[in-house]
Structure formats: structure tokens, C-alpha cells
Amino acid sequence: MERRLGVLSRHLGSHSPPMASGNPSEMLFPSPTAGFHGDSVFANLVQAPEDPILGVTVAYNKDPSPVKVNLGVGAYRTEEGKPLVLNVVRQAEQLLVNDRSRVKEYLPITGLADFNKLSSKLIFGSDSPAIRENRVTTVQCLSGTGSLRVGAEFLAKHYHQRVIYIPHPTWGNHPKVFTLAGLSVKTYRYYDPATRGLNFQGLLEDLGSAPSGAIVLLHACAHNPTGVDPTIEQWEQIRQLMRSKALLPFFDSAYQGFASGSLDADAQPVRLFVADGGELLAAQSYAKNMGLYGERVGALSIVCKSADVAAKVESQLKLVIRPMYSNPPIHGASIVATILKDSELYREWTIELKAMADRIISMRHQLFDALRARGTPGDWTHIIKQIGMFTFTGLNTQQVAFMTQEYHIYMTSDGRISMAGLSSRTVPHLADAIHAAVTRIN
């Protein structure tokens, strides 16, 4: 308090003419116009709980054990357990930063035009009729989350149905993204714990009973957290059902190329829906497939019936973006555009991408083999059937807690493990932990 008074008095003494009251000391004592009367206006705030997914890494970091393993956040790790910046990304970045003709001016509200065009070709296919017919509007957003949020806010403002159906389970942040955007969130059955696979019947029933026009969130591939994807035949059935009920597809595509190693294969479900001429939204992320996590690079595409509608939709998307952050960041999108537009860099990217996907698939097989070698009770084939960065182990919360406590293995409490966080070195330790958890804890 006294220090504050001292600073205040120096301020008033050096800068201002005598005040009306005439007595300098009257300015220095707490008065009705000092700022420090009373409680904080935020005194009633409660401490928010730590984000459950990110909280895993917080806990991991605190653990001093030398054998700890972080299987929490879905960020790729090398065989040495280190983060990876792709060679092609470093090359692109060097090109950009060494180009003295480049400036840092504001991007348009919709982002880097090249990036947008190249992104929509990447997901919809370079020969997509929807693109050729100018029926697609694509806007650069902040990775997958930002694309989902902008798309959802647009729908909450302009779409007649404000309910979105999300799979059960889904990425932990999905419900809040949609709720804060102004949509109501409902779920459709998705994961079958009994088979550790898709509850296809339940999915069809729940979408079948959704109100006409409802929005439906679909994971384009490598479902997070389960790793369970529909087959292409099941996707076709889902498509037919959704179109017959005029349900609006909203794809979340965070793993294109990362799931199977093939960019085209991983985009099949999205392209299936585009090919029938209908409308949809698609949120793309380059966090995983280009390793650009912290640069926050993504795109929202809206496929419309006509070019005219697409132009109007784009103009309204700007009204969502401008009051949120004005325009998107230039650096990450420039890296992506540099790579996508250069055939040599693009090719190199596909090779590095496949290497990441292959390493993850290899970890799946190694873990499966390790559990089989230990004779761990249960059917563990889901480890090699599930696809993408995560395995939904089927372990319950007690087993998870046991593995963390006794083996210093960190994962989300739903039993989801990030395969990218494993290495040949750590697979045995994980297998031991799973074995102990399954045999000792029920």
C-alpha cells in the first residue's frame, strides 16, 4: 500500500498541476477514487479444472521417474521420443524467411488465398467437380479447433437447425466448441465397448431418429479417441441415410494422410459425400500431418449447391472471423502453401508423412505382439484394427490410475493411449503395465 502511494505521489507530483483541493497529502491517502477499495470484482470466480487432456502432460512433467512415458496428448514423437519437425517444413521455412521480398502485412480475413485453394484440393481431390464449379468456399482458420468454431458459429447464425450430433465418445474439446458457438449438442452411439469396434446399428438408429436437417459431426478418419472408423461400405450407408434425412455433414479432418499413410485414402469418406452433389462442412488441420501443431494451421471448407451460394456464405464467414481475431496468422499457412504448390516438396512431404504413419502402425503391431507374448488375458486385436494416432485400450479408470501410479504411464482416464508416444524401447514397459493392470485390477 505504501509503495503504491509512493508511486502515485511521484506520478502526481511530477506530472500534474496542483489539484483543486490544494493539499497534496489529500491526494495520497486512500480516497473514494483510489482503485484499491473493496473486493476484486472477480472475487466470486472459481478455479476452473485443468483441461483433462492437457492435464495429463502437466502431471507427466511433474513426475520425476526415469521410466515415465507420456501417452497423453496426440503429438507425434520419434522412435527416440522426441518431437519432429519435418525436413520439408524446415526447408519451406528457410525459403520463406530468406526471401527478403516477403512482408508481414495482414492477410485477408479469409486468409492466404493460395493456401485455401491448395487445401480444398488436398481434401476434396484436385479434380473435384465441386471445386471446378466454384461451389466450395475455403477460409483459413486456426487449425482444426478454429475451423470447427468458425463453422459452428456460422451455422448457429445462418442454419435453420441448431442441433449438432457428435459421436459418443469424441474428442474432449468438441462439445465446448459447439456449445460456445451457439449450437445444442446431442450424441449418437458410436463406440461399442463389447467389440471395441463400431456400434454401427446404434449409429444408424440414432442418426435415423435425428430431426431432419440436424448437423452431424463426422470424424473423416482415425476417430479420436477410439481409432475406430467405418468401412467404406458403412460410410456409403451413412451417406445415404444422412442425405435421405437432409442431415448436414460436418467433417473433422485432423489426420488426412496420417491414418493410413495415403492422403487420398484418408479423404475417401469426405469425397464420397461431395461426389453425391450435396452440401457439407469440412474442418482441416495441418497440426499432425505436417507437424505444424503450434503454428495453428487449418481450413474450413463449405461445399454448397451453387457458386452463388458459396460466395454469399464466404461473405458471411468473414463476419464471424473479423470480430474474433480479424484475420489468421501468416506463417504456418505460408509453409503449407509452399509445400503443397511445389511438386518436389509435396512428394517429399508424402514420404515423411508415410514414415510417421508407418512408425505408428509398427508400434501397434509391436504392442500387440508384446501382449500376446505375455499371454495377457483378453482380445487385443483392436490394437492393430484401430487406426490413427490413438488406441482406445478398453482399460477402465481404475486400471489407468494403477498404470500411472505403479508404472508412471500417463494417458487420459478413458484409456486412450497415443501410439505416437511409444517407441520400441518403451513398448515392453507399457505391455508390462497393461498386463499387470488387467490381471490385478478389475
Place this chain on the structure above:
Amino acid sequence: MASTIPDEMLGPAPTSGSHGPSVFADVVQAPEDPILGVTVAYNKDPSPVKVNLGVGAYRTEEGKPLVLNVVRRAEQMLVNDGSRVKEYLPITGLADFNKLSAKLIFGVDSPAIQEKRVTTVQCLSGTGSLRVGAEFLARHYHQRTIYIPLPTWGNHPKVFALAGLFVKTYRYYDPATRGLNFQGLLEDLSAAPSGAIVLLHACAHNPTGVDPTFEQWEQIRQLMRSKTLLPFFDSAYQGFASGNLDADAQSVRLFVEDGGELLAAQSYAKNMGLYGERVGALSIVCKTADVATKVESQLKLVIRPMYSSPPIHGASIVATILKDREMYHEWTIELKAMADRIISMRHQLFEALRAKGTPGDWTHIIKQIGMFTFTGLNTEQVAFMTKEYHIYMTSDGRISMAGLSSKTIPHLADAIHEAITCVN
């Protein structure tokens, strides 16, 4: 999965998607953003004498965008550092950047910082900081009305409305004097309900360039504290207005020093020329460290569902510069050079109008501060200047001094002169 789609799955069918109109058929074409629309129109103009005085982005004497030397150096260092990775930042952003940003605006010796009463989170430039702060207030603050000055930056009302606040205005600009309507300001803030939020431009008011004097700021502070009005500073021009980082932060520091609470949105778009990298910070100064911790935890719940975490590149450039004494020093020199060039443009334009004997009092050109001059020209005069002289500005008569050069000032002076004498 099959790599091609079988033929029977293609083509219109009852379950094809191509029946019926678009579900977005009723969406109307939104009007172009008025400020950005100026540049759109400018770009379309083929005239060789066209001048863009629209968007507030700095231009050199040669009319070119500027990337600061110190920014290029910092960027080279970062990109050449093979040990750097691109992992997700925490939700609240780059920790170093946050600490350094708080010190920059509040002062390195700020008691609020020393007492850990400040939470600072990295956001997307000024806009993102305002939006996150406003969403936080809409959720957690008891009063959901924010008072904004009339006029203010065109995007302010939408930022606050979409965040869930109700927007009211307080008198600010006096067209008669082209200065501050201080009496009106005090009256309107006095009449505001207790606890209302008040948006304050920390310096270089946009669009008018009219700032309160330090004494007036002290009166505003006293009034606001006596009515427990909550200050929300928008600081987009620190160092850019006067050329001095500390001087441009005086208004904010005055409020911090009385021990009270406030919000402050900082942007590095102009003062570090980092426009497109979207670098900024939101700080909330609280009564206690305990409250600051809780506030920070709740800010995360605003950010995570919006974009999860902020972008790493621009904030890393800022942190690199702010933490290195030599680079910081170089930055202040480059910053002052930009501010000085703008002040020089003000004087040149004023002199040019005086030399022409253009009717009216043009001293506001040299009294106003920052990137913009509120010329006082009306919409007809503005339209005339665009049509006849290919001079582009926002319809409220705001011109960006940063868009001028010694070469283009005569042309602008001619245009103003003719607009004043021929158009009313």
C-alpha cells in the same frame, strides 16, 4: 479401404445430395468490411496517382510495407535454430512472451506484476485479446454493458456484441474543435451504471488521433474509480504514437498504480510491424494473486474452445527481441523512426495546406497523434477526393498518415483544398 469410389455409388439418387435447394439459400451477401473495403477499391483503381490512406499499416517513404530489421534478425535466429520445435503452446501461450508483454505495458517495476496480481495470456493481436477479454467478462462479470467512445475503431462494436456484451457509447470526439469532448465524456461516464465496463484507447485514439492529456486521464481515472467502472484498455500503438514506449503507456500505468483492477489488450501489429503474424496479449490486473490465478484458469476455458492455443511464430519473434538488450534497443530506434516519419508527414501536410491557403483551421493535423488523422472532411468531400484525385480513405474522413510520403503530400493537399473549396 477401397481407393476408388464404385460407379454405383455415384450419380443422383433419392439418397444423393443434389436434390433441392441449398440449405444456405437464404444467406445474404454480407457487405464488405468498410475499412478493408477501402483497399479492395484502391486495388481495383488503375490510376497511377492513386494513394491508399485506408488501412492503418505503416508504409515507408517509398510507399512500401516495412519489416523491421530487428524482426528479420529474430526470425533468422529462430528458423536457423535446429533445436526449436513446433509443439503446441500452452493454452495461455508462450510464457516468456506473456511475462515480457506485461512488463512492457505495465513497466518493469510495476507493483502489480511483483505482487503476481496480473494474469497475461497470449492472444491473436489486439482483436483476439479484446474478444477473449470480452467473452470472459460476459461470462464472469456482473455487469454486461461496455461503453465505447464515439467514434471508435469500426470493429469494436462487433467484437463486444459477439462476445455477449451490450454496447453503449460515450461522447468522445468534438467535431467543432476536432479535439476531445471532455465534458461530454465525463458526463456520459458519470451517468453509466456502477460497475459498467469502459473501453479506453491507451493512446493514439483510432480513428480520431485525439488523446486526453495526462491531467484529463487522471480525472477520468478518479471518476471511473469512484463509480467502480471497469477499465478495458485497447493498446495498439504503444511506442508508435509518441515514439516513446513508456510515455505511450502512461494512461494504463496511472490506473494500475492506484491499486485497482483493469483489462488491457496489447497488439504488436504496428509497433513491431508484425501485422499478419497476429501477436498480442490480454492482461487482467486483479486485486490479489489468488484472484489472478482463478481468472487465468477461466481464461483458458474461453480460449480452448475458440482455437485451443495461440500461434507460436510471432510471439517467439517478440520474445526474442524483448529479452535481448541489444535487440530491444534496436527495436526502440526503429520504432521511433516510424513514429517520427509519421509526425513529419503531419507537419508536411499542415504546411502544404497552409501554403495553399486552404480555408479552415488545420492545426488538428499536427495536434492529433498516432497513425490516423481525422480530417473533418464529410462523406461528400471524401467521395469527391476518391473520384477526382484517386485518394482512398474511410468515409468518416480518417486518413492513415503512414500511407503518405513527401512525394504524395502535394497531391493530397491539392485534393483537400479542392474538396473544401468546391464541395460542401
